[in-house]
Amino acid sequence: xxxxxxxxxxxxxxxxxxxxxxxxxxxxxxxxxxxxxxxxxxxxxxxxxxxxxxxxxxxxxxxxxxxxxxxxxxxxxxxxxxxxxxxxxxxxxxxxxxxxxxxxxxxxxxxxxxxxxxxxxxxxxxxxxxxxxxxxxxxxxxxxxxxxxxxxxxxxxxxxxxxxxxxxxxxxxxxxxxxxxxxxxxxxx
Numbered sequence: 001x002x003x004x005x006x007x008x009x010x011x012x013x014x015x016x017x018x019x020x021x022x023x024x025x026x027x028x029x030x031x032x033x034x035x036x037x038x039x040x041x042x043x044x045x046x047x048x049x050x051x052x053x054x055x056x057x058x059x060x061x062x063x064x065x066x067x068x069x070x071x072x073x074x075x076x077x078x079x080x081x082x083x084x085x086x087x088x089x090x091x092x093x094x095x096x097x098x099x100x101x102x103x104x105x106x107x108x109x110x111x112x113x114x115x116x117x118x119x120x121x122x123x124x125x126x127x128x129x130x131x132x133x134x135x136x137x138x139x140x141x142x143x144x145x146x147x148x149x150x151x152x153x154x155x156x157x158x159x160x161x162x163x164x165x166x167x168x169x170x171x172x173x174x175x176x177x178x179x180x181x182x183x184x185x186x187x188x189x
Contacts, residue, residue, distance in 0.1 A: 008055040038068040057166035059083040090165035096174040114151040128182040
């Protein structure tokens with residue numbers, strides 16, 4: 001089975017955020033509930049400004065930690081450095097996935113960066129979920145549909161791809177990036 005993990009979202013408490021910090025980076029005297037609350041406020045401020053950030057990878061959480069006033073630990077700095085070094089490679093993999101997305105996007109005669117649940121399932125999700133109508137598949141689709149409009153937006157899907165690229169910067173190709181995004185991002189969610 002897949003282990004459930006703490007997800008850092010606008011709904012996470014400061015305590016949950018610090019739990020995730022300790023899970024990813026170990027113990028550190030800076031990891032207090034007070035700083036967790038500052039990180040939560042920063043998440044809300046970023047959302048209010050329309051910034052769609054990812055906070056569940058080591059890199060995403062480290063950047064949030066720094067934005068909230070924390071001092072980067074050596075492990076955090078190393079994770080950010082490695083991610084920045086691999087950023088062009090990950091961006092090119094995401095672009096390859098976007099090209100496949102665009103093919104599916106045009107199937108409904110409207111190129112609007114949105115896929116129906118059915119098209120998304122067939123184009124991307126089927127290898128990871130047994131059937132379209134199964135409850136796990138429907139829960140996965142709803143997890144991706146962050147704005148609850150019944151469609152999967154490119155930005156909603158790209159969120160998981162960015163996370164996977166940050167968390168697994170050594171992926172070699174776009175299929176491996178998709179695999180990481182589904183197996184370790186979407187399925188546990």
